[in-house]
Amino acid sequence: MSQKTFGKRARETGQAQPGKQAPPPKKDMQVETKARRKVENLGDMLQERGLSRRTFLKYAAFTASLMALPPTVTKVMAANLAKARRQSVIWLSFQECTGCTESLTRSMSPSLEDLIFDFISLDYHHTLQAVSGEAAERARHQAMKENKGKYIVIVDGSVPTRDGGVYSMIAGRTNIDILQETVEDAFAVVAVGSCAAFGGLPFADPNPTGAVPISELVKDKPLINLPGCPPIAEVMTGTLSYVLSFGKIPELDELSRPLSFFGESIHDRCYRRPFYDRGLFAKSFDDEGARKGWCLYELGCKGPVTHNSCATMKWNGGTSFPIQSGHGCLGCSEPKFWDMGGFYKPVSAGLMDDMGPVLAGAAVAGTALGGGSAWLARQHQGHYHRELMQQEEAATSSKAQKSDSKPKSDSKKED
Secondary structure, three states: OOHHHHHHHHHHHOOOOOOOOOOOOOHHHHHHHHHHHHOOEHHHHHHHOOOOHHHHHHHHHHHHHHOOOOOOHHHHHHHHHHHOEOEEEEEEEOEOOOHHHHHHOOOEOOEHHHHHHHHEEEEEOOOOOOOOHHHHHHHHHHHHHHOOOOOEEEEEOEEEOHHHHOOOEEOOEEHHHHHHHHHOOOOEEEEEHHHHHHOHHHHOOOOOOOEEOHHHOOOOOOEEEEOOOOOOHHHHHHHHHHHHHHOOOOOEOOOOOEHHHHOOEHHHHOOOHHHHHOOOEOOOOOOHHHHOOOEOHHHOOOHHHOEOOHHHHOEOOOOEOOOOOOOOOOOOOOOOHHHOOOOOOOOOHHHHHHHHHHHHHHHHHHHHHHHHHHHHHHHHHHHHHHHHHHHHHHHHHHHHHHHHHOOOOOOOOOO
């Protein structure tokens, strides 16, 4: 290409000639660049993408209804979301199975694509990020620096603490080290999945890695637990939307779970509840009662002692949930559900002994028991948590006795 021809094309495209400085961009290009830089909030960004205000209000209304907020909140949520900046999110994965991420990818409102590209800035995620190695770690540190005091840390997976935490390491560093460094300047921490919230399967007896939930390590930051194995996708996105809309964490229960999603038991909202009230229980998964959709309590359903929104929100865009598919609830959003006996046994033999006459009366009294069934479910829940405490105390006492019974070696040997 001749020098004359190259110079003409360079003036048109802004490309520099060899050995010469590129010409300044045209004025209209500068205006466009400045305009794009001014798009700092979600409202401007979504408007630029062609999203109408009506669509935005529909999403706000949907999220408000999910979280059991009054209709009047819809416009406030929409207005706050429009003014909000994209939320910087750092997602850490420790001792986990990637099920929580798999659930997130199936979010219907917003979809994963909308969530990542419109609502939040997912600055670090082992599974979803394109970069790896040093570039990935630089992205995490850059997000922490640029959004100091404002970013949210999402953690899935428990953290091993035995032997210095060597049982799970990333980039040559322990999970404990990475967690402590990342949450130092965070606005809030969200523990997604039962592993992060309560320890999960790695925490199950005998817990060989010394796994602990995030709450055992993070004490000085607002913490939200979103348990479940895995949690419902819209529970995760809905909680993030709330924080983004109001700049604060939602109201939580005694286990740091959002009351809007975990305030009621699955039993309270189960469509099989009328059969429970009438004392109609399936005795096996293939009997006449099971085919008629009777209550699965006697087949081990933990719905009466499990707080979650599976029965109302369901899975895969509201398609179904385990009980609707014919299988009892496993209680996966409650602490230590994996160590509470068989999945196919009623809540506990002790509970049946304590509540036996009442349950027996269900079959006799029929609908007359309906008024007391909610009370019964609460009694189940209390008994369930008392058993957890008793088992934990018994295990601790047993370990202490074994330790005391071991012969102690003499510190000095006689010649």
